[in-house]
Every structure is written in C-alpha cells, then in structure tokens.
Amino acid sequence: MTSRPNADNAEGSPLVLLVVLLGGLVFGVGLAVSEMAKPEVVLDFLQFDDFGLLFVMGGAAVVSGLAFLVGTRLLDRAPLTGRAYGRRLKDLDQNVVVGGVVFGVGWGISGICPGAAYASLGIGNVPILWGVAGMFLGAYGQGYWRSRD
Amino acid sequence: MVGAELLAPEPAAVLAVSGDLFPRGVSQYLVGGVLIGLGTAVIYFGTGITAGASTFLESTLSYVSSVERFNQGTYVRSRDWRVVFTLGIVAGAAAYTLAVGNTAWTTDVQWWRLFGGGVLVGVGTRVGKGCTSGHGVCGVGSLSDASLVNVATFLALAVGTAQLVQALGVSP
Numbered sequence: 001m002t003s004r005p006n007a008d009n010a011e012g013s014p015l016v017l018l019v020v021l022l023g024g025l026v027f028g029v030g031l032a033v034s035e036m037a038k039p040e041v042v043l044d045f046l047q048f049d050d051f052g053l054l055f056v057m058g059g060a061a062v063v064s065g066l067a068f069l070v071g072t073r074l075l076d077r078a079p080l081t082g083r084a085y086g087r088r089l090k091d092l093d094q095n096v097v098v099g100g101v102v103f104g105v106g107w108g109i110s111g112i113c114p115g116a117a118y119a120s121l122g123i124g125n126v127p128i129l130w131g132v133a134g135m136f137l138g139a140y141g142q143g144y145w146r147s148r149d
Numbered sequence: 150m151v152g153a154e155l156l157a158p159e160p161a162a163v164l165a166v167s168g169d170l171f172p173r174g175v176s177q178y179l180v181g182g183v184l185i186g187l188g189t190a191v192i193y194f195g196t197g198i199t200a201g202a203s204t205f206l207e208s209t210l211s212y213v214s215s216v217e218r219f220n221q222g223t224y225v226r227s228r229d230w231r232v233v234f235t236l237g238i239v240a241g242a243a244a245y246t247l248a249v250g251n252t253a254w255t256t257d258v259q260w261w262r263l264f265g266g267g268v269l270v271g272v273g274t275r276v277g278k279g280c281t282s283g284h285g286v287c288g289v290g291s292l293s294d295a296s297l298v299n300v301a302t303f304l305a306l307a308v309g310t311a312q313l314v315q316a317l318g319v320s321p
Contacts, residue, residue, distance in 0.1 A: 019195035024237020027188030034181020046311035052178035063186025065290030078197030087291035099277015104306025110266020115202035122242025124253025138271020139206035
C-alpha cells in the first residue's frame with residue numbers, strides 16, 4: 001500500500017469526495033430523523049426520560065458492523081482508494097479513558113456531540129454554533145498543548 | 150368479536166410500558182440509527198474509510214494553523230473529505246427538514262451549556278481518539294476494545310453529569 005504512487009492523493013480524488021458526500025447526506029438525514037440533532041432529546045436520554053438513543057446507536061452500530069463484516073470477510077480492497085477493507089481499531093491506552101471522561105462530562109452538560117451538532121445546524125438550530133465554536137476551541141487547545149514539546 | 154376483546158388488552162398494556170421508556174415512540178430512533186449506519190456503509194464500501202465526525206475539528210484547523218498536531222500527514226491528507234463529510238451531514242439534515250415541511254428548529258438549551266460542554270467535547274473526543282460516531286458507531290461495530298471502553302466511560306459520565314446538572318435546577 002505505501003508504495004502505491006497515488007496512495008497519498010487517493011483520499012482526495014473527486015470520486016472519493018462524491019461518495020463521502022453521498023454517505024454524509026444519508027448520515028445527516030439519519031441524525032435528523034432520529035432527533036439526535038436536538039440536544040433536548042439527548043438530554044432526555046441521559047436523564048432517563050426517553051431511552052430512544054439506545055436504538056439510534058444500536059441500529060447504527062449493527063448496520064455498520066454488518067458492513068465491516070462483509071468488507072473484511074468477503075471483499076478485498078475498496079475500489080476508489082485501493083485501501084484494504086478493515087475494522088476501526090485503536091490502541092486502548094490511558095488517553096482512551098481520560099478522553100472518554102472529558103467527552104462524557106461535556107456531552108452531559110450540553111447534549112451535543114460532533115456529528116449531531118453539524119446536523120443540528122442543518123435543521124436550522126443556529127444557537128448550536130455556540131457548541132461548534134466550543135468544540136473547535138477545545139480541539140485547538142488540546143492540539144496546541146500536545147504540540148508544545 | 151370475542152377474539153378481538155381477548156386480544157385488545159395485550160397491545161394496550163405493551164404500549165403503556167413502552168410509553169414510559171419511549172414517550173416519543175421508537176420508530177424514528179430505529180430508522181434514524183439504520184440510516185446513520187447506511188451512511189457509514191456507503192463511505193466504507195466505496196473508500197474503505199471508517200468515518201468519524203470529530204477528527205474534522207482538528208484536520209480542518211490545519212488549513213489555518215501551523216500547530217504541529219494539526220499538520221500531521223493523516224490529517225492533511227484527509228482534511229478535504231472530512232470537510233465534505235461534514236457539509237454532507239449539514240445538507241442531509243437540512244434536506245430532510247425541508248422535505249417533510251418542517252420549519253427551522255431552535256434549541257432552548259442555554260448558550261453556556263452548549264459552549265462549555267462543547268469545549269469539553271472538543272478536548273475529550275480528540276484526546277480519546279473518537280466520538281459517538283468514530284467510537285460509538287464504527288468502533289462498536291468493529292467490536293474494538295478501545296471503543297467499547299471509551300463508550301462505556303463517556304456514557305456513564307454523561308448520565309451522571311446530566312442528572313447532576315438537572316438536580317442543580319438547571320433547565321434546560
């Protein structure tokens with residue numbers, strides 16, 4: 001893979017961007033249909049008033065899990081990038097736990113997560129820009145801090 | 150008639166129970182969740198990419214910042230499609246809203262909750278290597294141990310925090 005001449009550019013090719021746009025559109029429709037784009041609905045889940053979010057995350061994880069199963073078991077490489085089909089695996093280390101704690105507190109305070117916040121803008125929720133601005137600020141702060149040494 | 154009378158109480162009882170746990174019903178949650186999974190699958194089958202939403206926050210900063218962390222190769226290479234993915238999410242949600250004839254919906258959650266919570270979401274998702282889509286959908290779908298630990302952690306903390314904020318009398 002690393003020796004492929006166009007491997008670096010494959011992620012930015014027009015066809016890749018088109019497929020990503022299509023997937024993003026479906027993803028965004030899903031966030032709007034499921035009402036996860038509304039912080040109130042997420043907070044209702046976290047306050048145990050409405051457990052619907054379990055179906056959203058469960059349904060999404062099952063469908064994507066089936067896709068990954070088909071990709072890794074039956075298919076070889078993705079047509080548009082030449083990338084081998086794999087699963088999403090990250091190293092389990094201290095950061096995964098610390099980050100989960102910080103994210104969880106933030107999610108509990110606001111009822112927003114990144115994807116749902118983008119979709120929230122799409123349903124006309126202009127005040128969500130407070131949240132998006134906060135997320136960029138937080139991402140910038142940790143990146144700045146981690147780049148210091 | 151007799152059969153109908155015998156059958157009638159049962160669905161009603163089921164509705165009463167599910168009505169407590171799911172006051173808005175479940176169909177929109179299930180359909181929305183499946184669509185989120187399908188969007189992930191479209192990108193995966195076409196490109197082999199398991200797309201998450203939060204890396205966009207850092208990779209997009211590489212357009213305007215020289216901070217080393219944002220300019221690592223994987224971010225610079227992926228930043229264009231991550232912008233497109235985010236624009237797709239915004240446009241998809243907007244298209245659905247227009248298609249069903251809804252007007253713009255605005256949250257009543259206070260600005261400082263959105264902003265303060267957003268800062269922690271920005272820090273936490275990037276330190277923890279993912280968010281509700283990267284870890285919660287793709288990672289759980291991959292049965293990744295890191296993602297299962299991350300999701301269990303953020304769910305527990307989010308439930309505790311939201312209930313604490315509610316107990317302190319903040320609403321909404």
